[in-house]
Amino acid sequence: MASTVLCSIVSAEEEIFSGQVEMVIASGTQGELGIMPGHTPLLTGVKSGPVRLILEGGAEEIYFASGGYLEVQPTSITILADTALRADDLDEAAAVQAKQKAEKELQDAKADIDFARVAADLQEQAALLRTIQKIRNKKH
């Protein structure tokens, strides 16, 4: 049996996940990370994007985190997400719509908009869509 490590994902609003996992795959600010039990202590930022957990026995679960921090201790992995969502809660239609709206706003140069805010919005919706697509691929 593969060894496991305690992983918890918490957001400011609620606890999303807590349990034993074989591997955590998240997108850190410096690139994709795959963390297995016994990893050396690590502290890093998390970009908005999917967080994949390989559970005991190989089952996979996908969550969405929009930024936050990731702490790794040899015996525990903690993801402090700014907002995190269960994959089931993701709403693809809403994400597509929000992404299109952000894109439109960006193109509409005349409008008096906060460029940085919209760009960040767009990035987040794109990350959300990536997560949803990943879940789709898994199912088919």
Next chain:
Amino acid sequence: MANAKELRKQIGSIKNTQKITSAMEMVAASKMRKVQEQMARGRPYSDRIRDVIGHVANASPEYRHQFMVQREVKRVGYIVVTTDKGLCGGLNVNLLKAVVNDIKHKVGDGIEYDLCLLGNKGTQFFRSYGGNVVAASNHVSERPQISDLIGSIKVMLDAFEEGRVDKIYLANNIFVNTMTQTPTIRQLVPPDAIEDDSMSHRWDYIYEPDARELIEGLLTRFIEAQVYQAVVENVACEQAAKMIAMKNATDNAGDLIDELQLIMNNARQAAITQELSEIVGGAAAV
């Protein structure tokens, strides 16, 4: 008879009071459920981030944020979270007593103190008690927002950065259950390291990208999360304490009414007996 009339009036007014207190009890009960939920949802985050910060405090990093450095203590700061409104039993009194006790200890050791007060009751108390209040925020609503709290906390943190205070404590009520709320004073800055033997050796994190940036971001979130959670927890405590206080008041009003009713019935019966005996006495005399 005048006595019976007076009693009837008294019973009427107590009944009205009882109606009010039982309505307040029900309002507090329904609010409590809501804030309790909010509190329970926020707890894992604030607990986890405290763990992480505890680990960071144990590490021996290349970069030490000034919030993490233990200094010689000459002056301390208290962030005291109280409720805005009264009618919640001994909740605020217990907390303020604990704070005053702590302050007395500190003053005894020659340490001075500054106060940052969140909530009306604390402000009222320290107005008469004295003490150097550097920041106060009086309207902490039932749905507190981090943005409302930031201002007052910032004053304290700035004082720490400038070296005017060397330690910051956070005082609030912890919600144990509906019946029990315990006043606690915890050290907020510099954060306490977690006592753990497995961490006693020299070690450090790998930081990606940069230790300074990461620790700064984490600390800001840590302090915000702790204070926010303290305020939310205090709101839950307030509603629970209010519910209990109002329930007691309603029960007491009920007891009082029973007692008065008995006295009134006695008086009425005595009046009837007296009247009867007067009639009988009168008839016998004829």
